[in-house]
Amino acid sequence: MTEEIPEVDYVSGTGIPIRGNDIDTDQIIPARFMKVVTFDGLGQFAFFDLRFDDDDEPKDHPMNEDRFKDSSVMVVNANFGCGSSREHAPQALMRWGIDAIVGESFAEIFAGNCLALGIPTVTADHETISELQSWVEENPDGDIDVDVEAETVTYGGNTVDVTVDDAQRKALVDGVWDTTALMKSNARAVQETANSLPYIQSDD
Amino acid sequence: MSEGTLYDKVWNEHTVTTLPTGQTQLFVGLHLIHEVTSPQAFGMLRERDMEVAFPERTHATVDHIVPTADQSRPYADGAAEEMMSELEENVREAGIDFSDPTSGDQGIVHVIGPEQGLTQPGMTIVCGDSHTSTHGAFGALAFGIGTSQIRDVLATGCIAMEKQQVRKIEVTGELGDGVEAKDVILEIIRRLGTDGGVGYVYEYAGEAIENLGMEGRMSICNMSIEGGARAGYVNPDETTYEWLAETDAFRDDPEKFEKLKPYWESVRSDDDAEYDDVVTIDGNELEPVVTWGTTPGQGVGITEPIPAPEDLPEDKQDTARRAQEHMRVTPGETMQGYPIDVAFLGSCTNARLADLRRAAALVKGRQVHEDVRAMVVPGSQRVQTAAEEEGLKDVFEEAGFEWRNAGCSMCLGMNEDQLEGDEACASSSNRNFVGRQGSKDGRTVLMNPRMVAAAAIRGEVTDVREMKEVNVA
Numbered sequence: 001m002t003e004e005i006p007e008v009d010y011v012s013g014t015g016i017p018i019r020g021n022d023i024d025t026d027q028i029i030p031a032r033f034m035k036v037v038t039f040d041g042l043g044q045f046a047f048f049d050l051r052f053d054d055d056d057e058p059k060d061h062p063m064n065e066d067r068f069k070d071s072s073v074m075v076v077n078a079n080f081g082c083g084s085s086r087e088h089a090p091q092a093l094m095r096w097g098i099d100a101i102v103g104e105s106f107a108e109i110f111a112g113n114c115l116a117l118g119i120p121t122v123t124a125d126h127e128t129i130s131e132l133q134s135w136v137e138e139n140p141d142g143d144i145d146v147d148v149e150a151e152t153v154t155y156g157g158n159t160v161d162v163t164v165d166d167a168q169r170k171a172l173v174d175g176v177w178d179t180t181a182l183m184k185s186n187a188r189a190v191q192e193t194a195n196s197l198p199y200i201q202s203d204d
Numbered sequence: 205m206s207e208g209t210l211y212d213k214v215w216n217e218h219t220v221t222t223l224p225t226g227q228t229q230l231f232v233g234l235h236l237i238h239e240v241t242s243p244q245a246f247g248m249l250r251e252r253d254m255e256v257a258f259p260e261r262t263h264a265t266v267d268h269i270v271p272t273a274d275q276s277r278p279y280a281d282g283a284a285e286e287m288m289s290e291l292e293e294n295v296r297e298a299g300i301d302f303s304d305p306t307s308g309d310q311g312i313v314h315v316i317g318p319e320q321g322l323t324q325p326g327m328t329i330v331c332g333d334s335h336t337s338t339h340g341a342f343g344a345l346a347f348g349i350g351t352s353q354i355r356d357v358l359a360t361g362c363i364a365m366e367k368q369q370v371r372k373i374e375v376t377g378e379l380g381d382g383v384e385a386k387d388v389i390l391e392i393i394r395r396l397g398t399d400g401g402v403g404y405v406y407e408y409a410g411e412a413i414e415n416l417g418m419e420g421r422m423s424i425c426n427m428s429i430e431g432g433a434r435a436g437y438v439n440p441d442e443t444t445y446e447w448l449a450e451t452d453a454f455r456d457d458p459e460k461f462e463k464l465k466p467y468w469e470s471v472r473s474d475d476d477a478e479y480d481d482v483v484t485i486d487g488n489e490l491e492p493v494v495t496w497g498t499t500p501g502q503g504v505g506i507t508e509p510i511p512a513p514e515d516l517p518e519d520k521q522d523t524a525r526r527a528q529e530h531m532r533v534t535p536g537e538t539m540q541g542y543p544i545d546v547a548f549l550g551s552c553t554n555a556r557l558a559d560l561r562r563a564a565a566l567v568k569g570r571q572v573h574e575d576v577r578a579m580v581v582p583g584s585q586r587v588q589t590a591a592e593e594e595g596l597k598d599v600f601e602e603a604g605f606e607w608r609n610a611g612c613s614m615c616l617g618m619n620e621d622q623l624e625g626d627e628a629c630a631s632s633s634n635r636n637f638v639g640r641q642g643s644k645d646g647r648t649v650l651m652n653p654r655m656v657a658a659a660a661i662r663g664e665v666t667d668v669r670e671m672k673e674v675n676v677a
Contacts, residue, residue, distance in 0.1 A: 021523050022398055022499050026637045030644075031618045035269060035283035037243040037290045039351075049644040078519065079399035082432070082499075083637060084616075085334040086241065087350035108402055108434050109334055109348055116352030126519065167366050171225040178352075180252070183229050183360040186221055187257075190361055193220045193231045194258075198467040199324055200233070202460050203260075 007175035008118045011100035011146040013072030015136035015155070016062050018047075023076065024083035025110065029092045031084075042088055043095030063096070067140035075133050075144075076103035078126070081110025090114045100146045102153055102162065104129050115168050118177050120148050122162040132160075149173045206370035208477035210439055211405050213470070214345040218328045220362055227364040233327035234344075235262045235357050236313050237300070239269055239291040240618070241332030245354035246294040256298040258361040263322055264295045264302040267312045268618045272581050272608035275305055284619065298358075311584020311610040314338035314552040318422065319586055321451025325440035325468035330357055335552050335634065337428040340437030341421035342444055343471060345405075347435040368403055368434070369480035374410035377488035382669040384562075385420030386554060386632070386652035388412065390493035390503045392424075392485065393431040398501040401433025404481070407473060408438050412487030418447045419558040426553045427634050430500035439472045494539045494665055495636050495650040497527030502636075503650070506667045509536050530638060531647050539665045542649065544630045546623060547572070547660035548641075549605070550581030551615040551633035554653045557587050559632070563657040564599045565673050572604035573663030579606040579621070581613040605660070617642025630659035 033045040051061045058064040074093065080103045081089060090113045093101075100120045111121045124132075135142070135155055145154040146162075148169055153162050164172075171177040183190075194200050206212055220229040235258070242264075249256070256262065269284040279285040295302040303309035303316050310316070314335050317323040325343035330336060332354045339346035349363065357363055375388055393400075406428050413421065421438045428436030438444075445465065448454055454461040491505045502524065504510055512535035513524040528535065533542065549555070549563055560582065572578045580600050582588035588610050591597055597607045614621040615633035622642025623629055629641055629648050636648035649665060658666040 020526075021519060022501075024499075024635075024637045026616075026635070026640050030639055031268075031616045032642070034240055035281075035287060035618065037287060038247060039244055049639050079402070079432070082398055083334065083429075083635060085332060085336075085348035085350055087244075087332075087352060090350075105399060105402065107399070107432065109350060109429075112353065113350035116350060165366075167225045167227045171227075174224065176224055179223065179225075179227075179364040180254075180356050180359050182223060183220075183356060183362045183364060184254075186229060186362075187360070189220050190229075190231060190257075193218065194361070197217060197231070197233065198464055199327060202463050 005175045005178045006118065008120060008172040008177070009149045011073065011120060012143055013099060014070060014141060015073045015075050015144045016068040016071035017075045017133035017136045018062060019077060019133060021078040022082055023080050025081055025086050025089040026083055028081065028089040029086065034086060034088050039088065039091040039095070042092040046092040046096045070097070072097055072099040073144045073146060074098050074101045075129060075136055076101060077129060078104040080106050082107040085109045087113045090117055090119060094119060102129070102132065102146065115171060115177055118172065120146060120164060120168065120172055122146060122148070122153065122164050124160060124162045128160050206478055206480050208474035209370050209407060209479065210343055210437055210471050210473045211345060211370050211407070214326055214328060215367060217326065223364055225364070227366050229362050230328060230365050231362055232330050232357050233261065234322055234329045236317055236329065236331035237262060237264045237354065238313050238333065239266045239287045241351050242354055243287065243290045243294065244351045245358055248355045249358055254359045256300065256358050259299045261361065262300045264291060264300050265310055265313050265316050266291060266304065268612045268616065270305065270611040271619050272611045272613050272621055275609055308585050308589070311586065312552045312555065312612055314426065315556060315583035315587065318342065318418070319451065319584060321448060321453025324448065324453070325444060326471040330363060334429045335426050337434065337436050338422050338426040338552060340425040340428065340435055341418060343437055343440035343468065345435060345437065348429065368405050370407055371404045371481040371483060372407045372409055372479045374482065374484045375408070375412040375487045376410045376484060377412055377486055379412055379487050379490060382492055382654070383490050384652040384654070385416050385423040387490055387493045388487070389424045389427040390495070390500065390650065391490055393427065393501045394493065394503040396431055396483065398430060398499050399432040401428065401431040404433050406433045406436035408436060413438055414441065417558060418443060419556045422556070423553050427500065430634060440468050492652060492655055492668060494655065496531060496533050496539055497524060498530055498636055498638050499523065499527070500634065500636060500650060502527055504539060506540060507538060509538055511535060539649065540667055542665040543628065544576060544649065544659050544664060545627040546629040547576055547578040547656050548614045548629055548631040548633065549579065549653055549656050550583070550613050552583065553634045554632035555581060555583030555587065557590050559653045560587070560591050560596050563653045564596045566654050566657045566668065566671060567603045567661070568599050570603055570661045572660045576660050576663050578604060578660040579608055579614070581608045582610050584610045614641050616640060630656045630665060632656045
């Protein structure tokens, strides 16, 4: 079965700043919301404990603000998405409306999970990110253009250089970020590799 | 780039081809699955009309949601029951071996793989769980993956990955009394940072590492991910082989053991291997480490003062301030005397037989503090049975600990074992994130298992070196 994988060379939309280093995936999606067998409906639980109090009343959080409710580009700080490998985290953000994340740095498993969903995770230094976060605060309706191919982010007439991991850029731009079919087409080579491994030979 | 390391060798052995993205298509020797991160992957497979490519190289268990008290079916928690049923159906349909609770082999995925001999040197091992790095203790290349990648592995037996750099972390000397593997890894994370390992695989080496048993090596590799490294490993040696010889895989098949040993030996890092980075830590200097904050990198020696945020690097100050407010700790003081409400002895980091033995030796003849709720959750049913047979259960129960069934339990609060309100927990687990143990106001202090036992008895964080062990006859 061949499937059409969209190319993600460009993401455009308004921004939302989520400040702080070391934001872990337990914060992005608390474990109690993972007692599900599909990812449907996870969007409403993104950052739940930071957004709602014990009585489920909204707290002060960018994701609760009207001005950011249609945003699709999240701007974060360092080591975003650390901790648990749960894909529920980027799934929740995607289902809330996020199409791209710009930050100082990302935890590896999280970035890999984003790529598997076609969500770019692009990086820039602390100063660049801080300026962008402040700009978003002041311009919640302003568009941010994330050019994955050119490795730039443009906002308010300002274009800054960002970094996109090589494999990520190629995968997104060429539309080969869904690797299942791609790897399946190499089934014969896979079998050859498997057969060459001593621990598999000894099982035969 | 590194050359001649175990990582390079195992990577090369498992390389299928280079993908158009520049990533390597890597064959997966062992795919471990559990109930939380796999159901959606099986769903995606069905949507695409694909089948599991290598069911014989896949093994399942149930750990995250399994109740540790009443395990009768259906589970009292309907959501947990649904996840369990879904897993049962998926493994039945695909013909995947399942260490289910009726088998006597169930347990935390990172405990059962090593104890059954599924985990072997020179293998590539993946699981939809970040603590898969644990299996690196055997000289395997093991890392956590997300659910879309689980789909990849189920459908193709492979994963798409970029090669990483290798950092050798050499721990020299001898660990002092009361200092354990857990303290070594907490110290490493504290020094190198929670993101210090991003882009790296960690090779743990040096005398202090080589002198550890397999359980200690697993505790260290387990928390590689807390330092940002997706994988960590120890080169296989006689200690590794002794463990393997006793497992299901080789106990009755010494011929197979002898046949594979040359391969295991061959993947060890060469003496003249090249590394991208080398860090040396003096093991003689270490003391028990506990966390004061809300990331595993916010740790401190038990006799050292908690740092003031303004004394930390600028990019760490804000996180430290928020963490100290949440934990209600004061810079300048030590963590000794920090009152605790709960003691949790469990998790894939520290719930193996050797961990429980050491803790029990301290607990014997003492009582859990009257204000503390203390529980022991063995890492697997086999650990549980062995501990019961050698009397550890009695030691813990006589002291006032609850003795539970195997599972992830209070490490992440996906079953009924959770902190309540702002309870503080002395925990042998791996994450002290806000909300991790089930209550968003809960406070977690990470420490080694004997330190957890000491805290349970005293009702506060305690330097275990102050407490003498009562002779266990």
